[in-house]
Amino acid sequence: AQKITQTQPGMFVQEKEAVTLDCTYDTSDPSYGLFWYKQPSSGEMIFLIYQGSYDQQNATEGRYSLNFQKARKSANLVISASQLGDSAMYFCAMREDFGNEKLTFGTGTRLTIIP
């Protein structure tokens, strides 16, 4: 089974609208972390936001928020007031705390913001 599933290969969103990028995960570890990274066409991997499995509140970083639903094993990224510069590939990743510290990535969602 895939540990991280991103079901939206591509999305087109009008500028200034909010967008939700889906991510579901699969783990039996009680302690884990969830991450979102942005990869623009230039190729960098930019860390956006982190959610720990024991965190009581959803993580927020500026226009980014993480809609964490533990029972559903989902960790969707919400971008408010989208901008043209948000056009990029977005990867969801998980770190399982027991065993090692590696990140397991999903296949990504390519987001295109339309002016």
Place this chain on the structure above:
Amino acid sequence: GAGVSQSPRYKVTKRGQDVALRCDPISGHVSLYWYRQALGQGPEFLTYFNYEAQQDKSGLPNDRFSAERPEGSISTLTIQRTEQRDSAMYRCASSLRAAEPQHFGDGTRLSIL
């Protein structure tokens, strides 16, 4: 420097040659990770270090791949007797300590002819 630095940015070499990819992590970061990213895919874990100790090398594809971090700072990923299937983007990441967010370098694009 401010971020993770990788060199070279691009490497083109003939099949059968050895290559060494370098990673200079963010100053003070204890943990260092190597990933490989195929086009259109997410990065896949190769190996990671805490200080100079290699903690996990389960992601290295075979024994042609090795990595070291002898002084707990700069790391080198070495691929011996390269094959065409080794062509990919190789990314290094570092974190302040294990369990902290990982910050990635811009990668080395490796092409094996």
